[in-house]
Amino acid sequence: MDGPEGIAGQLGPAERSHRSSVSSVGARAADVLVYLADDTVVPLAVENLPSLSAHELHRAVREVLQLPDIALDAFALWLVSPLLEVQLKPKHQPYKVGRQWTELLLRFSDAPDDDVAMGGCTGQQGWAPRGAEEGQL
Secondary structure: OOOOOOOOEEOOHHHHHOOOOEEEOOOOEEEEEEEOOOOEEEEEEEEOHHHOOHHHHHHHHHHHHOOOOOHHHHEEEEEEOOOOEEEOOOOOOHHHHHHOHHHHHHHHOOOOHHHHHOOOOOOOOEEEEEEOOOOOO
8 A cells, every 4th residue: 555654545456356444453453444435545543443433433534534523424434345235323333343244244135145154245344434415425
């Protein structure tokens, strides 16, 4: 990934095909990549990822993109896979929702159990702000 940390950048096709939303840095810190609707990536370093709320993640994205406070009301965070898209409420914990992804697929998608078992999501959910009405940033 080119550019300084905290600056949004465009990924090429090769990077997009291998993107991963979380990579471990240490026991308490983690690098998180948030993908916007246009596949622009916002890299973040967060503490205590398992207990991070969607509200805290949303605020971090807003700060990096230098958006006004009203952006918290205008945009939402989503976990997205080819089989399911879930809009996160501020109290949700994205990491924990991602860990329950298989169960969510089985409950809320119409995908055959075999597709879910084969890794319908493969653990590479994108955390992507989307416009509240328009579906884009």
